[in-house]
Amino acid sequence: MTTNFDSSSFIAKYPDTLIVLLGPTGVGKTNISFKLAEKFTSPIISSDSRQFYKELKIGTAAPGDEELSLFKHYFVASHSVFDVYNAGQYEQDVLKLLDGLFLKHPVALLVGGSMMYIDAVCNGMDDIPSVNDEIRNRCQQLYADNGLDYIQNELKKLDPEHYSQVDLQNPKRVLHALEICMQTGKPYSSFRKGERKPRNFNVLKIGLNRPRPELYERINHRVDLMMEAGLLQEASQFYPYKHLNTLNTVGYKELFDYMDGKCSLDEAVQMIKQDSRRYAKRQMTWFNRDKDIFWFHPDDVGGVVRFIDNVLQKK
Numbered sequence: 001m002t003t004n005f006d007s008s009s010f011i012a013k014y015p016d017t018l019i020v021l022l023g024p025t026g027v028g029k030t031n032i033s034f035k036l037a038e039k040f041t042s043p044i045i046s047s048d049s050r051q052f053y054k055e056l057k058i059g060t061a062a063p064g065d066e067e068l069s070l071f072k073h074y075f076v077a078s079h080s081v082f083d084v085y086n087a088g089q090y091e092q093d094v095l096k097l098l099d100g101l102f103l104k105h106p107v108a109l110l111v112g113g114s115m116m117y118i119d120a121v122c123n124g125m126d127d128i129p130s131v132n133d134e135i136r137n138r139c140q141q142l143y144a145d146n147g148l149d150y151i152q153n154e155l156k157k158l159d160p161e162h163y164s165q166v167d168l169q170n171p172k173r174v175l176h177a178l179e180i181c182m183q184t185g186k187p188y189s190s191f192r193k194g195e196r197k198p199r200n201f202n203v204l205k206i207g208l209n210r211p212r213p214e215l216y217e218r219i220n221h222r223v224d225l226m227m228e229a230g231l232l233q234e235a236s237q238f239y240p241y242k243h244l245n246t247l248n249t250v251g252y253k254e255l256f257d258y259m260d261g262k263c264s265l266d267e268a269v270q271m272i273k274q275d276s277r278r279y280a281k282r283q284m285t286w287f288n289r290d291k292d293i294f295w296f297h298p299d300d301v302g303g304v305v306r307f308i309d310n311v312l313q314k315k
Helices: 029-040 065-070 087-101 115-123 133-146 148-158 171-184 212-229 231-236 253-259 265-287 301-313
Strands: 017-022 044-046 107-112 202-208 293-296
Touching (some): 017 115, 107 115, 133 148, 231 253
Parallel strands (some): 017 107, 202 293
């Protein structure tokens, strides 16, 4: 797999460059990120929103202590599952961090696959009002008492436009939009402008992908390795807190269903694999809309390095 674009289309306007290494879950971003960090002596900023949480190590495939000791990482095990943290806060935190990093490093790496968090750093977030605890708790209770179908229908009543666009199978997205509607009395879609905010650094996006059968085989194997590493034990520690948004995620919610007696352990593992594959498909649908991404196969490390070298030399 090669890039879709000639590198000459990248025009560097600033002395500093943020290399964004993105791709679907399980594609193999970690290996190349270490190669790039070593090549460009760059710190690594995680844009995997699940790896932010220090309690979730196995199910998020977070870098281990040995890997973390090799290169400076940011936003890995930086928060607790009990913290309320979102893409808007992440945008501000990363921009502030980059201001300091670029004083010492001309190149920084943003590595991960959380679509909204990558967009937040590269393009900026819409100015969405904050939600108070009363509204958030009320919406969470509505979800807990009535299920996903109910909050989907509530969102449809309050904001049919966003209802037609949002991933209806993602409770986090549905709940967030519903919270804004209830907090402000206005449709969530009325706050979404989609305007790109200026950045004082270059952004170079490198995408990694594999043929679908190859990617899915890797995902299935990784789930098996997670189970062998103790994912069930890790999830069981947080069963009492399964209502938290941060725990309503692939690898944990399926095991919570097993603990609730809704399925067998084998069925739960198969669902983790299936949901992981579905998530990878959603990621690629999102990424394919971005024409600024230069695509490579993860095994083509040399091609990625040569491409970036060529681009940076044009600065």
